[in-house]
Amino acid sequence: MAEVEETLKRIQGQKGVQGIIIVNAEGIPIKTTLDNSSTVQYAGLIHQLVMKARTTVRDIDPQNDLTFLRVRSKKNEIMIAPDKDYFLIVIQNPSD
Amino acid sequence: MPVVHKTGTVKSKQGSNTQSQKAPTAKTAKAASKKKDEEDGTEMGEGDEWMQGKTLIKPLDQLDLTEAELKEEFTRILTANNPHAPQNIVRYSFKERSYKPISSVDQLAVHFVLEGNLLHQDSDEARRQRAKQGLPEEKATVETAVAEKPETPAAGGEDAGDVEEGGGEERADSVESKAGKKEQKITNQFNFSERASQTLNNPLRERGCQTEPPPRANFSATANQWEIYDVYLEVLQKQEKNKEKAKAVPKKDDDKGKKKMMLVETQSDDITKVAKVAKIIERMVNQNTFDDIAQDFKYFEDASDEYREQEGTLLPLWKFQYDKAKRLSVTALCWNESYKDLFAVGLGSYDFTKQGRGMLVFYSLKNSTFPEYIYPTTSGILCLDIHKHLPYLVAVGFYDGCVAVYNLKEETLQPIYKSTAKSGKHTDPVWQVKWQKDDMDNNHNFFSVSSDGRVVSWTLVKNELVFTDIIKLSLAGAVSEGPEGVQLPIMACGTSFDFHKQIDYLFLVGTEEGKIHKCSKAYSSQFLETYNAHNMAVDAVKWNHFHTKVFISCSSDWTVKIWDHTIKTPMFTFDLNASVGDVAWSPYSSTVFAAVTTDGKVHTFDLSINKYEAICQQPVVAKKKTKLTHIEFNPVYPIIIVGDDRGYVTSLKLSPNLRKKPKEKKGQELPKGPEVEIAKMEKLLSLLREPENSNA
Numbered sequence: 001m002a003e004v005e006e007t008l009k010r011i012q013g014q015k016g017v018q019g020i021i022i023v024n025a026e027g028i029p030i031k032t033t034l035d036n037s038s039t040v041q042y043a044g045l046i047h048q049l050v051m052k053a054r055t056t057v058r059d060i061d062p063q064n065d066l067t068f069l070r071v072r073s074k075k076n077e078i079m080i081a082p083d084k085d086y087f088l089i090v091i092q093n094p095s096d
Numbered sequence: 097m098p099v100v101h102k103t104g105t106v107k108s109k110q111g112s113n114t115q116s117q118k119a120p121t122a123k124t125a126k127a128a129s130k131k132k133d134e135e136d137g138t139e140m141g142e143g144d145e146w147m148q149g150k151t152l153i154k155p156l157d158q159l160d161l162t163e164a165e166l167k168e169e170f171t172r173i174l175t176a177n178n179p180h181a182p183q184n185i186v187r188y189s190f191k192e193r194s195y196k197p198i199s200s201v202d203q204l205a206v207h208f209v210l211e212g213n214l215l216h217q218d219s220d221e222a223r224r225q226r227a228k229q230g231l232p233e234e235k236a237t238v239e240t241a242v243a244e245k246p247e248t249p250a251a252g253g254e255d256a257g258d259v260e261e262g263g264g265e266e267r268a269d270s271v272e273s274k275a276g277k278k279e280q281k282i283t284n285q286f287n288f289s290e291r292a293s294q295t296l297n298n299p300l301r302e303r304g305c306q307t308e309p310p311p312r313a314n315f316s317a318t319a320n321q322w323e324i325y326d327v328y329l330e331v332l333q334k335q336e337k338n339k340e341k342a343k344a345v346p347k348k349d350d351d352k353g354k355k356k357m358m359l360v361e362t363q364s365d366d367i368t369k370v371a372k373v374a375k376i377i378e379r380m381v382n383q384n385t386f387d388d389i390a391q392d393f394k395y396f397e398d399a400s401d402e403y404r405e406q407e408g409t410l411l412p413l414w415k416f417q418y419d420k421a422k423r424l425s426v427t428a429l430c431w432n433e434s435y436k437d438l439f440a441v442g443l444g445s446y447d448f449t450k451q452g453r454g455m456l457v458f459y460s461l462k463n464s465t466f467p468e469y470i471y472p473t474t475s476g477i478l479c480l481d482i483h484k485h486l487p488y489l490v491a492v493g494f495y496d497g498c499v500a501v502y503n504l505k506e507e508t509l510q511p512i513y514k515s516t517a518k519s520g521k522h523t524d525p526v527w528q529v530k531w532q533k534d535d536m537d538n539n540h541n542f543f544s545v546s547s548d549g550r551v552v553s554w555t556l557v558k559n560e561l562v563f564t565d566i567i568k569l570s571l572a573g574a575v576s577e578g579p580e581g582v583q584l585p586i587m588a589c590g591t592s593f594d595f596h597k598q599i600d601y602l603f604l605v606g607t608e609e610g611k612i613h614k615c616s617k618a619y620s621s622q623f624l625e626t627y628n629a630h631n632m633a634v635d636a637v638k639w640n641h642f643h644t645k646v647f648i649s650c651s652s653d654w655t656v657k658i659w660d661h662t663i664k665t666p667m668f669t670f671d672l673n674a675s676v677g678d679v680a681w682s683p684y685s686s687t688v689f690a691a692v693t694t695d696g697k698v699h700t701f702d703l704s705i706n707k708y709e710a711i712c713q714q715p716v717v718a719k720k721k722t723k724l725t726h727i728e729f730n731p732v733y734p735i736i737i738v739g740d741d742r743g744y745v746t747s748l749k750l751s752p753n754l755r756k757k758p759k760e761k762k763g764q765e766l767p768k769g770p771e772v773e774i775a776k777m778e779k780l781l782s783l784l785r786e787p788e789n790s791n792a
Binding site for chain 1: 318320321322324325326368369370371372373374375376377378380381382384385387465466
């Protein structure tokens with residue numbers, strides 16, 4: 001448990017990381033470093049995206065599964081790593 | 097019934113006019129006076145009569161008629177004609193299609209109608225009513241029966257008697273009731289009053305109750321191919337589990353324990369489940385942060401190498417450091433054969449005075465900020481080796497003489513095996529460990545060499561570490577006086593060793609005295625050969641990856657020497673101006689090797705290009721005081737890792753010049769494989785040998 005906390009701290013301490021959100025399978029954020037409104041917005045929107053991406057990958061080959069998803073935009077990069085029950089969202093601005 | 101006017105004629109004469117006038121006037125006066133005063137009516141009426149007897153009073157609205165008119169006779173006829181009936185009713189006749197007068201008009205005038213409720217007693221309705229009441233009819237029948245009695249004496253005698261008796265009884269009753277009934281009848285028919293009574297209505301009360309609605313939950317799911325696949329997998333796993341359970345004897349306690357465990361796990365909304373995902377994310381973030389390094393690692397090829405004829409460069413990539421390992425120096429490096437991006441770092445101290453704890457740390461190239469695995473140890477680590485086929489087994493040699501084996505798959509931070517004083521641990525620091533092939537019983541085993549002069553083979557037997565002394569390094573000739581006069585051979589201190597790649601039993605041992613012994617596993621007391629290699633301790637000795645005869649050695653006496661094991665003198669000697677910490681052959685070429693020195697430089701040589709000088713000499717650490725201690729080539733990627741005495745590990749990319757493959761003539765295919773390398777080396781060696789042969 002402490003290891004995970006440490007890992008998350010390290011991620012948060014990395015250069016350019018703006019926020020971390022942990023969302024559970026139902027799309028409810030359980031831990032976040034951003035403010036409430038942004039968190040809810042991110043969680044809701046990204047949940048759908050992840051479901052769609054996962055469905056896409058698995059429909060093509062059911063033995064395959066989504067490992068992670070990167071959404072690079074002009075201002076920053078959203079990295080999403082899904083798990084069976086949870087998924088983790090990290091927003092980073094790599095050029096900082 | 098309408099009252100019909102009687103017809104008759106009334107003739108009235110004039111003479112009687114006055115009378116008639118009187119009468120009406122009197123009447124009218126009476127009426128008027130009555131109307132005025134009813135109270136005084138009688139008196140007034142009488143008064144009027146008396147008065148009117150004398151005078152003639154005309155009412156105000158009496159017609160003024162002339163005498164002639166007064167005398168006129170009016171005939172009044174009583175007819176049966178209805179004066180109000182219309183005389184000319186016309187009806188439309190459809191036959192003739194015109195309006196036609198009716199022949200006769202009804203002259204009946206109804207003056208009064210009264211609906212009565214009398215019934216003739218013999219009418220049907222009356223009979224029905226009697227029947228309802230019953231008695232009057234019986235009475236009638238009784239009477240008839242009595243009358244008929246004499247008529248039917250015999251046959252209906254009893255019956256009649258009965259009837260009569262019944263009748264008699266009834267008669268008595270009926271006499272009374274008859275009158276009463278008649279009266280009742282009458283009352284029932286005419287004097288009917290309904291008496292209704294109402295029972296007490298209970299007040300209505302509404303009572304409702306509602307059960308709790310069943311808990312509802314929204315459920316939605318999709319049926320995709322992969323969902324079906326998942327479910328099938330789960331079912332399969334469950335089946336397998338069941339099979340295993342059926343095979344093993346289940347203990348009830350264990351089951352209960354398991355159940356409890358299951359409950360605990362499902363209750364908490366754990367953050368530990370995110371562990372794996374967090375790791376992936378961390379790597380992603382790192383990749384972003386160190387994006388340029390990652391790109392360099394993958395794609396950068398120094399273009400300037402084309403302009404530099406022979407020289408190459410080392411491009412610094414990631415730098416690995418761990419906070420808690422800052423004061424320790426890197427004492428061992430080893431790449432993992434199976435996971436090409438994973439390498440192990442052993443941390444400890446070379447300083448005799450500064451001995452303390454140590455650490456075993458594993459890094460991955462994917463995450464340079466934090467190690468993947470960390471194992472703290474009580475004593476400094478001096479050497480380590482990762483098993484070639486089992487990437488999770490790591491053998492470690494300590495400064496205090498112990499050897500240990502770690503299993504990376506285990507959660508614990510303790511080694512799975514550790515040698516103790518009882519189990520034959522070395523009495524001096526263990527300088528090198530190396531895994532060997534599994535022995536006959538398929539047990540893993542490894543070798544270790546230490547300053548106490550022993551080369552020991554350790555076998556992992558079930559839970560124990562069993563040791564076997566392979567060889568004892570004794571100084572030739574030197575014998576010391578031990579207690580009780582026993583002559584003990586002085587042990588040489590082994591500082592490094594290496595096993596031949598192809599010939600299993602052959603290995604080399606470097607000692608602190610500067611000698612290299614070629615030994616065999618079979619012979620425990622004798623060396624096959626001894627080379628007087630260096631003036632100081634041999635820090636590293638390594639066989640060439642391709643050429644079976646060649647090995648390299650380095651020492652603190654600033655030299656690196658290349659040998660052919662059949663020849664006692666070195667083929668090549670290189671002086672690097674500083675104490676050489678480590679030397680390593682490259683895995684891709686038989687003629688390329690690199691050495692690190694204590695002045696912070698990495699020297700890279702390619703014998704096929706330049707036999708005398710390094711093609712690259714590059715300082716890789718910032719501070720000049722840091723000494724480089726170890727170097728390792730990555731088996732796959734063109735990078736090297738260099739450890740220094742401050743606990744840092746730097747990774748560097750080899751520029752193309754350092755990775756040259758032999759040029760081929762045009763038209764020919766590029767030969768691949770180790771044969772080429774061997775041939776290359778052989779060529780070099782032959783150049784050296786010929787003069788020697790010629791000399792000899």
